[in-house]
Amino acid sequence: MDSERLSITIIFLALCYAIYQLVKLLTNYFLKKSIIKTGHFDRAEILSQGLIVTPEAETYTEPNKYPSLKWGLVAFMAGAGFVLMDLLDLDRLGRNNSITVLPIGIELMFISAGFLLYFIIANYKSKTK
Numbered sequence: 001m002d003s004e005r006l007s008i009t010i011i012f013l014a015l016c017y018a019i020y021q022l023v024k025l026l027t028n029y030f031l032k033k034s035i036i037k038t039g040h041f042d043r044a045e046i047l048s049q050g051l052i053v054t055p056e057a058e059t060y061t062e063p064n065k066y067p068s069l070k071w072g073l074v075a076f077m078a079g080a081g082f083v084l085m086d087l088l089d090l091d092r093l094g095r096n097n098s099i100t101v102l103p104i105g106i107e108l109m110f111i112s113a114g115f116l117l118y119f120i121i122a123n124y125k126s127k128t129k
Contacts, residue, residue, distance in 0.1 A: 066122055074114040081110030
């Protein structure tokens with residue numbers, strides 16, 4: 001019964017998040033469209049190409065060129081962490097009613113390894129150009 005309740009809660013939260021993202025996408029679209037109609041192109045933030053200048057400081061930041069690579073690596077490494085936890089049979093650690101944080105630590109280490117791998121790949125690609 002508890003697993004059914006948990007799955008319903010997760011589905012409800014995912015649906016709420018999807019609705020939030022859709023509303024956010026539509027409002028950003030209509031806002032940028034109205035800004036462009038009034039002629040304020042510099043405030044629309046959609047016509048900037050290449051390097052972006054922040055008004056607070058004279059720093060230049062390069063836009064993220066590989067967002068799908070980043071999240072693909074993070075998802076892959078998170079899955080690898082789950083596979084490792086299953087192979088190590090970490091269920092048996094919690095059978096004596098004690099709470100262990102080992103699975104959480106393994107998962108966080110694999111997710112951070114995914115981010116580090118993305119950072120290395122992105123730096124290598126930017127240096128070769």
